[in-house]
Structure formats: structure tokens, C-alpha cells
Amino acid sequence: MQRRTLLLAGLPWPMWAAAQGGTPWTDALARDAVALLADAASHGLDPADYDAPSLALALQAGTSPSTLGPRLGTAMQRYLHDLHFGRVEPQAIHHDFRPVRRVPFDAAAVLDTALATGSVAGAVTAAAPPFPTYDQLRATLARCRALATDPAWTSPLPTLPKAGRVEDLAAWAGVSTLRARLLAWGDLAGDAPLDAALQAFQRRHGLADDGVLGRATWAALQVTPAQRARQIELTLERLRWTPLLQGPRMIVVNIPEYVLRAYEVLDGRIRVQLTMKVVVGKAADTRTPLIDEDLRFIEFSPYWNVPPSIARKELVPRLRRDPGHWSREGFEFVGPGGQVDTALSATRLDSVLAGGWRIRQRPGPRNALGDIKFVFPNREAIYLHHTPSVSLFERARRDFSHGCIRIEQPEALAQWVLRDQPGWDAGRIRAAMTAGTSSTLALAAPIPVLIAYGTTLVKDGRTYFYDDVYGLDRRLDAALQTRPRSTPR
Numbered sequence: 298m299q300r301r302t303l304l305l306a307g308l309p310w311p312m313w314a315a316a317q318g319g320t321p322w323t324d325a326l327a328r329d330a331v332a333l334l335a336d337a338a339s340h341g342l343d344p345a346d347y348d349a350p351s352l353a354l355a356l357q358a359g360t361s362p363s364t365l366g367p368r369l370g371t372a373m374q375r376y377l378h379d380l381h382f383g384r385v386e387p388q389a390i391h392h393d394f395r396p397v398r399r400v401p402f403d404a405a406a407v408l409d410t411a412l413a414t415g416s417v418a419g420a421v422t423a424a425a426p427p428f429p430t431y432d433q434l435r436a437t438l439a440r441c442r443a444l445a446t447d448p449a450w451t452s453p454l455p456t457l458p459k460a461g462r463v464e465d466l467a468a469w470a471g472v473s474t475l476r477a478r479l480l481a482w483g484d485l486a487g488d489a490p491l492d493a494a495l496q497a498f499q500r501r502h503g504l505a506d507d508g509v510l511g512r513a514t515w516a517a518l519q520v521t522p523a524q525r526a527r528q529i530e531l532t533l534e535r536l537r538w539t540p541l542l543q544g545p546r547m548i549v550v551n552i553p554e555y556v557l558r559a560y561e562v563l564d565g566r567i568r569v570q571l572t573m574k575v576v577v578g579k580a581a582d583t584r585t586p587l588i589d590e591d592l593r594f595i596e597f598s599p600y601w602n603v604p605p606s607i608a609r610k611e612l613v614p615r616l617r618r619d620p621g622h623w624s625r626e627g628f629e630f631v632g633p634g635g636q637v638d639t640a641l642s643a644t645r646l647d648s649v650l651a652g653g654w655r656i657r658q659r660p661g662p663r664n665a666l667g668d669i670k671f672v673f674p675n676r677e678a679i680y681l682h683h684t685p686s687v688s689l690f691e692r693a694r695r696d697f698s699h700g701c702i703r704i705e706q707p708e709a710l711a712q713w714v715l716r717d718q719p720g721w722d723a724g725r726i727r728a729a730m731t732a733g734t735s736s737t738l739a740l741a742a743p744i745p746v747l748i749a750y751g752t753t754l755v756k757d758g759r760t761y762f763y764d765d766v767y768g769l770d771r772r773l774d775a776a777l778q779t780r781p782r783s784t785p786r
Contacts, residue, residue, distance in 0.1 A: 341530030444522035
């Protein structure tokens with residue numbers, strides 16, 4: 298009998314086989330399965346979604362495993378699916394984002410194999426994301442849940458003085474509560490200096506680590522362990538549909554952290570080789586979209602083709618107020634047929650607004666893209682690039698761009714990208730970047746680029762929490778709360 302026929306019988310294939318004598322549900326397998334379903338909470342999932350409480354009661358009441366087989370199979374298959382793929386579709390909360398390189402996963406086949414080998418736990422291992430950070434976050438989730446009843450959150454932190462900051466922590470009325478919370482989070486050890494512990498806390502929360510208790514730090518200290526636990530649950534959900542092992546090399550930008558990492562994947566493990574700060578799109582109106590595409594080209598000494606929206610809203614009004622801005626910044630007009638006009642005129646500006654001509658900025662030290670551009674073709678026209686505004690990398694919060702991503706170390710990234718491309722050593726890369734003449738290089742082998750969104754991660758054994766700068770955690774939380782929650786029966 299073919300699998301299609303078995304599916305038509307009304308039960309998923311492995312459960313139908315078990316019920317019909319293929320791989321029977323023994324008492325041990327049933328109890329292991331119920332225990333795994335009850336442990337769904339450790340993955341940030343809800344055991345009730347998988348009938349865990351009801352199945353446990355049925356087993357305790359003496360219901361035979363063969364009778365429970367169909368329910369166990371349905372519950373386990375749904376659990377494995379949610380554990381691997383997540384519970385909501387990514388594009389439901391991230392516009393049209395859909396990871397394009399997800400590893401195929403057949404929950405029914407995986408469970409069938411597990412039943413045949415007598416280890417249901419193996420199915421859960423196969424379904425869970427294979428990233429070290431996933432298990433690290435699960436451990437932190439358990440710790441946050443344990444901290445939920447810690448007395449450090451019994452007493453509220455006093456409000457800040459009118460100045461909005463506390464520089465003498467020892468003299469502050471809330472010092473005992475502050476110390477208790479820093480101890481609970483692991484930032485304060487014994488009698489270590491309180492300001493150093495506060496700096497450690499600030500670093501773990503993406504804040505300026507000045508050791509001064511200001512408004513942002515005070516707000517972060519107010520967040521309870523239960524709230525942090527939920528933040529971790531949302532991050533675990535994202536990791537289920539984040540393709541981090543797409544090829545031997547990858548570039549990943551984490552928007553809330555404002556960081557880019559370039560890494561290799563060796564033996565299924567991620568080895569980070571390059572880390573740098575980035576500037577991303579403004580949260581208010583020009584957010585950087587989440588993207589999963591391939592880096593295919595590098596442009597040296599690039600032109601900046603001013604997007605029509607920027608030309609209309611910002612550049613043309615600026616040029617009409619300050620015509621000298623045109624020559625200072627090295628702009629020129631480009632016509633529909635590619636003709637170039639370097640002279641500023643009201644007629645040409647009107648044509649830009651009408652969609653006829655466009656404006657671009659010539660290569661040079663004033664160019665908004667700096668001296669290099671990394672191109673991964675996408676319909677949002679987002680790319681990585683250098684910038685002359687390097688002071689922005691010193692800010693704790695770095696959402697200042699119109700959507701594209703400015704990178705702190707462009708030459709280092711170019712060397713990493715081109716390391717296997719003959720003839721492109723550091724000297725040649727630097728010469729191309731400073732040539733002043735635009736040129737484009739196609740990569741011999743494309744490199745996956747992922748623009749991701751994670752507000753929690755583990756680095757060097759420490760857990761870091763970042764602001765939900767684009768509100769995508771809130772959107773994911775709402776989607777999870779309102780999704781259909783039909784319990785398997």
C-alpha cells in the first residue's frame with residue numbers, strides 16, 4: 298500500500314502503521330513521548346498545544362498505549378513540525394520575508410524512524426534547530442524562569458532624580474535593590490565594584506557602558522525575568538525559521554544588535570571569523586527589511602544612485618535651498634538614455650520629480666556609499682556599503698540609514714569575501730577602493746547573506762538582550778497569541 302493511501306485513511310503514516318501493527322506504541326515509548334511533550338516548555342512551546350496534560354492523565358488512568366497511539370502520533374507529529382518550522386509563517390509578520398533555503402523536514406518520516414528504533418527522543422533532536430546558540434538560549438530560558446520568584450524583584454527600584462541619572466550609586470536610595478538585581482543576573486560577583494557590575498549589565502543590554510545609571514539603564518533594570526523569558530521564547534521561535542547553515546560561508550547581520558558576522562560552517566558548526574558594527578535603517582520610517590539572498594558582486598568606488606524617494610523628500614528640496622550642495626557633494630543628472638548632465642538646473646530638478654531624469658553621486662570621498670558596495674540582488678534594493686560618516690559607529694543605538702546597511706570594516710569584509718579569488722589581495726582591494734573610477738567584480742562563488750532579527754543571544758557564555766528596535770518581537774508575540782490553537786485529539 299502506498300503512503301498516499303495510508304494518508305487518506307485519516308491518520309499520518311507512522312501512526313497508522315503503529316495502530317495496524319507496523320511499529321507498536323509500547324508502554325515505554327508512550328511514556329517517553331508524553332514526557333517529551335510535557336518538556337515542550339523548555340523549547341519555549343506550550344505543552345497544552347500538544348495534548349500533553351490529557352495524554353499524561355490517560356496514561357496514569359491505565360489507558361493502553363495501543364489505544365492512545367493515534368492521539369500520541371498526532372500530538373508528536375505536530376510538536377515536531379512546530380519545533381522545526383515554528384508556529385507562524387515568517388511572512389505574516391515580516392512582510393514578504395520567506396527564507397529560501399530551508400532544509401526539508403518530514404515530521405511523519407522522522408517520527409516513523411524514531412518509533413522503529415525505539416527512541417522517540419531522537420525525533421526531537423532531529424527536529425530542533427542545530428545551532429549551539431539554540432541550546433544555550435534554552436538554558437538561559439530555564440534560568441530566567443527560576444529567577445521569576447527571586448526576591449530581587451520584590452522591592453521596586455526608586456525613580457531617578459530630576460537630572461535623570463545617578464552617578465553616585467552608593468548614595469542612591471535604590472542601591473540595595475540595584476545590587477540584588479545585578480547579583481541575580483550574574484553581573485555582580487561578591488564585593489566587586491558596583492559601577493563595574495553596572496557596566497557589565499549595560500554591555501549585555503546594548504547600552505553605553507559608562508557605569509552611570511541613566512534612563513535607558515534604569516528601564517532595562519525594570520524588565521523582569523519573566524519578561525526576559527518571553528523574549529527568549531520569541532528568539533527561539535525565530536531560530537526555527539532562520540537559515541543559518543546555508544553554505545560553507547555566510548554573512549549575517551543582526552539588526553537589534555547592530556552587528557555583522559562573517560563565518561564558516563565546518564562539520565555543521567559555525568566558526569565566526571569577522572565581527573563588525575553596522576548602521577541599519579531608521580526604526581521610524583526606513584527600516585531595513587529581513588532578507589535572505591546571495592552576495593554576487595562587489596562595486597569598487599561606486600556611484601550612489603539616489604533613490605527616487607530620497608530625491609523627492611530630501612535632496613531636491615535641499616538643492617533648491619542650497620544650490621552649492623550640488624557641486625560640493627559631486628552630484629550629476631542621468632537621463633533616461635544614460636546621458637549625463639553635471640550642471641544643476643531647475644528644469645532638471647523638475648524632471649527628477651516627474652520621474653524622467655535621476656540624480657547620482659560620483660565616486661569620491663564625499664560619496665554616501667564610501668568606496669565599496671556589496672551587492673546581493675533583491676527587490677528592496679538593499680546592500681552593504683562603506684560610509685564617510687564613521688562617527689555613527691560609536692553610538693550604542695545605530696538605526697540611522699535609509700534602509701541599506703553601513704559597515705564598519707569594509708576592507709576587512711572585502712578581504713574575507715575575496716580570499717579565495719586569485720589576485721585579489723589586500724593591496725589590490727585597497728587600490729580598487731580608492732581608484733575614483735567605478736568598477737564591478739563578480740564573485741566566483743556566491744555567499745549567502747542573511748539579514749536577521751534576534752533580540753537575545755549568547756556570547757562567550759553570557760546572555761545579551763537588545764531592544765526590540767523595529768517592534769518585530771511585539772508583532773511575533775501578538776501573532777502567537779492569536780493563532781489557531783486547536784489541540785490534537
